[in-house]
Amino acid sequence: MLLAEFLIIHLRMSGDLYVTNSDNTIDQHAHTTITFDNSSELRFSDVRKFGRIYLMKSTKQITSKLGPEPLSKTFTKSILFNKLNSHKRMIKPLLLDQHFLAGMGNIYTDEALHLAKIHPARQSNTLSLNESTSLWRSIRQVLRDGIKNNGASIDWVYKGGNQQNYFKVYGKNNQKCITCKELILKITISQRGTHICPNCQKL
Structure with a gap:
């Protein structure tokens, strides 16, 4: 008898869930198939x-390790400001830390920092209340835009919607910033490719 009460699926970077008929050919990258009573399948x-799949008795085994959900009502401006000031780390790797804030990946972190005009190498505890508030708004805006456009299609692996058509800095190295016309640079922050406008995001 299966004692787990929750099925948790983490798509991570290239995972894809889809429902299909059981008689359809299984693609070579479909590693898990769940068959329903009506013969349809979740692959x-x-x-x-x-990606990861978990069978658990409680979701807390996963969620207790995560930081706040940035689009939740409980994630307020003051919470972000206090969390930033309680750490002395570069802002980009801190935002990518899922224990600090859940759900921020490389693309949307670059976009949010550019929108907030914050350099990714800034120390988190040096941000003013106004800068932190701007970052809070920017994080929520870029995530909502991404959801509205069904995510981004980067290549044949990372396929989704059309948010890539609205990127301001990510993947735009050597192109002009739409705000100030300075050339976008690609630098490395904590071993992650990072896109910035050196004029809008001064260190």
Whole structure:
């Protein structure tokens, strides 16, 4: 008898969930198939095999390790400001830390920092209340835009919607910033490719 009460699926970077008929050919990257009573199937396809599937008695085994959900009502401006000031780390790797804030990846972190005009190498505890508030708004805006456009399609692996058509800095190195016309640079922050406008995001 299966004692777990929750099925938790983490798509990570290249995971894809889709429902299909059981008689349809299983693609080579579909690593898990769940068959329903009506013979339809939920398939989990993951080219890079980064995804995870958990059977658990409680969701807290996963969620207790995560930081706040940035689009939740409980994630307020003051919470972000206090959390930033309680750490002395570069802002970009801190935002990517899922224990600090859940759900921020490389693309949307670059976009949010550019929108807030904050350099990704800034120390988190040096942000003013106004800067933190601007970052709070920017994080929520870029995530909502991404959801509205069904995510981004980067290549044949990372396929989604059309948010890539609205990127301001990510993947735009050597192109002009739409705000000030300075050339976008690609630098490395904590071993992650990072896109910035050196004029809008001064260190």
